[in-house]
Amino acid sequence: MAVYTEVPDEALGAFLAEYEIGDLLSYKGIAEGVENTNFFLHTTTGNFILTLYEKRVAEADLPFFLGLMEHLASRGLACPQPIRTRAGTALGRLCGRPAVIVSFLDGVSVRRPGVRHCRALGSALAGLHAAGADFALRRPNALSVEAWRPLFSAAEAEADRVAPNLAERTRRDLAGLEEAWPRGLPGGVIHADLFTDNVFFIGERVSGLIDFYFACTDAFAYDLAICLNAWCFEADGSFNRTKGQAMIAAYEALRPLEPAEVEALPVLCRGAALRFMLTRLVDWLNVPPGALVKPKDPLEYDRKLAFHRRVHAAAEYGWSR
Structure with missing residues (x-):
């Protein structure tokens, strides 16, 4: 907004x-x-x-x-x-x-979610996926892997002005994800932008989900990967596995992940981080003069990408069964 x-x-x-x-x-x-x-x-x-x-x-x-x-x-x-x-x-x-x-929905968003917030969000996300199962319309994800190279092309020339060697890191991530991106995972309606400011709480209960303007038809596990990125990292850039475990377990209590989704989770998390780094980078470099807007820091997601590059299994995000 x-x-x-x-x-x-x-x-x-x-x-x-x-x-x-x-x-x-x-x-x-x-x-x-x-x-x-x-x-x-x-x-x-x-x-x-x-x-x-x-x-x-x-x-x-x-x-x-x-x-x-x-x-x-x-x-x-x-x-x-x-x-x-x-x-x-x-x-x-x-x-x-x-x-x-x-x-207008009652409730407040939380800037620093705790484990209980992450657990409640996992349940709400699974509920959203279930509620959208019989929605008749479809909308392809306009910001999925096919869109990332054009986004990068729009920012590549100035990327290193934002952070040293950002362009080269992004080239490597983009090439790897284009090759490894999973296809055919279970899917349907996803929110695709369920950040903390798009979820309202009353106490520790989710009271509403807002801002559906990136919603689309895509893999359910990709939506979960977006939420792990948005909710489970601490201010120092470390991933909080306890929060991740709470979110994934609550999601799976309503909709268990299939083996292919579990295997794909590290790639999906890395891809979700790259997607938001790229859109933030483009916005950072192109704020309209005089606009009342606070562009979000692309380097937050550059730091998250550094973590994802080291991850090889869903257990490192807290998945267990």
Whole structure:
């Protein structure tokens, strides 16, 4: 979440008039994240989130994202619900951008998750995968292994300005992962971006999952690999195997991993780290002038890649059976 597009009061008022959400009392931009323009809306009927879609989000993909959120909620998963206009449409346009209003979820994200948070996240991830099993639409992962070389090409010339020898490290990782990337693993709907700021807790209970705008059809174990990267590393760059074990065990309590998924987990974790390093690197080098946005540090994932290069078995992430 971020603010790339400033919205004049008059334009916002005209847009909100299409909805039955009461009178606007206040609104403010949300600076966290890097993908879309987001505003917190407070009205006489409650709180909402307004999103204007920017950058990597293709307008043609929006029916998938919005339909998925409605589908998951109908299966009991706590996630934002698109608010429809008086005419019954979920998607509108504001300041030349596709835009949607979604419901607000209670809870807070945790910056430093503990073992219990990781365990709760593992259960929630398996629940998401189960809830999406009968979702009819499909969307290929636009940021899977085939997309990484074009991303690197966009940043390669300036990569060493961010960190010494980053370009050469990335070349080696990219070549190895392109050769070793697993195919044919069990899959379906995945979130593909379930970082700590996209999960809300009340106490140690998951109260909601948000930001489904990278959701796609891909391997379930890749989604787990993304979460291991995002939740189980400490501030000093070390991997916390206890957290990994809690997450994997909770996931497997609802959906046991198949042998091929277990074998592929080290490659999937390394690939997930490279994917986020590359997108962060491109964003780091291309922040629009004047944008209210905080680009995320690509070197966090460069450090995680250093760990993954040494891993050869899923047990090193905490898997055991």
